[in-house]
Amino acid sequence: MMDESAELAVSITQIVQRLKGTHLHSQLEKQAKSVQREIRSLTAAYIYCLLALLPPGHPRAPPEHTKEPLEYMRKAQVNWEKRILKSLNSMCTELGIPLAWKRPVPEQKELANKWNEMGTDEPDLSKFRPVYAPKDFLEVLVGLRNPNNERSEDLTVRSHWGLIQVSLNVRDIPQMREMYPELGLTYGQLGIDDHTHVPPVVSEQDSAAAQQYSRQGCPTGLRAQLWSLILNTTNDPEDITHYEQLKARVINHDLLVDNLIYKDVKLTASNDDYYFVFEDYLYQVLLCFSRDTAVLEHFSYNSATPPKSCIQNKSGSEQCAMVYPPNGVIPFHGFSMYVAPLCFLYNEPSKLYRVFREMYIRYLFRLHSISSHPSGIVSLCLQFERLLQTHLPQLFYHLREIGAQPLRIAFKWIVRAFSGYLSTDQLLLLWDRILGYDSLEIVAVLAAAVFAFRAENLMEVTSLASAEAVLADLSTLKVMPLLQIFLFATSV
Helix, strand or coil: CHHHHHHHHHHHHHHHHHHCCCHHHHHHHHHHHHHHHHHHHHHHHHHHHHHHHCCCCCCCCCHHHHHCCCHHHHHHHHHHHHHHHHHHHHHHHHHCCCCEEECCHHHHHHHHHCHHHHHHCCCCCCCCCCCCCHHHHHHHHHCCCCCCCCCHHHHHHCCCCCCCCCCCCCCCHHHHHHHCHHHCCCCCCCCCCCCCCCCCHHHHCCHHHHHHHHCCCCCCCCHHHHHHHHHCCCCCHHHHHHHHHHHHHHHHEEEHHHHHHHHHHHHCHHHCCCCHHHHHHHHHHHHHHHHCHHHHHHHHCCCCCCCEEEEECCCCCEEEEEECCCCCCCCCCCHHHHCHHHHHCCCCHHHHHHHHHHHHHHCHHHHHCCCCCCCCHHHHHHHHHHHHHHHCHHHHHHHHHCCCCHHHHHHHHHHCCCCCCCCHHHHHHHHHHHHHHCCCHHHHHHHHHHHHHCHHHHCCCCCHHHHHHHCCCCCCCCHHHHHHHHHHCCCC
């Protein structure tokens, strides 16, 4: 037996020697390396799945894996945070303005008196600029690479013509039909079918039932109560007291980010036909939000880390490594549009504030953090591109060839969950489903459905500008028919 093994080993060695330098040998070597890469990639994916399945706090799950299991995602997020903080500190240095300072007493009194009329103020904001805009963030996402996939052509071979060059597990249409059965053509949808039954979920204060019910849309008159029920928000005396404390912090101290908030509201909501009337509410909510240290708790499951900077203390000396702003969230261009739709539902500032904060720490933070989470911005972008590539390949290829990558057009919709793009009644119907399914995935599906709806016109365009013109106005679109047709009438 040993002799046979030895003979076999010698034969193999001789064959390998003869093959060396031949074309066949180089081909075999290439294939072997490719298999080796695939095994490495699959091993990494397997380890990721195992880690993802470990519950938070499991002794074998490293703390950072609770925030984000994939190392390359964590590194990308850290580098992005450094860029944002550098941009903020540069602005601070250029303008010669500290990050925070105590307001003089007369200024405190003036702000307290005009708290409900802050929109009438016209401060000079010309020197302030947004720390970043969605298009800057998109470029970071486009640059993401998984080091386990060494050759970029490996991804291209896997039918990936899009901008997102990382592989994550996203659902296809058959899987979505299982995930979203209530969106099926045989189900009644509020906003389409007036006869949809309204169960007594509000009077029973049943959060799970309210969530299930909102999957088919919430009645306009009950939406505010249903959302509060789903989000488990209250407006108890403690909540009102907390809001008043945040208001006092705004009145007592001025922050550099306050100017970014003012600027953003002026650039976005103040110019919007639906939201300009809520300018005062937006200032109140966003200024209080920036001071709310309770928001920091969500960083335990957010891939991001609260930024730290140097701030002058009472003695005038610099105190470094302080979380800034106090809530750990630096606003960017369009941030105020996360609050704007909620102003239609809640007219008590403390209640509006609580609902927005809960919406943010459950869902909205994922739209501007780099992570592999299924509701994270990377997954949503990949989901959108995969849906178009699979079900509208000719359209995708055409737009790609004329330099109009679909994601460059759709990203602004996705990063805002369509706020400011759809009419408000349609936006609220979309957000009903976000709460109902406890997922942002439906945002990516709608983005793909919009392209499908305008596909005929888009096949005629010859440039990015003309493609953007076809998709410039979404205010007349009806969300539910678009989603239902795309998910349940598309052939798979």
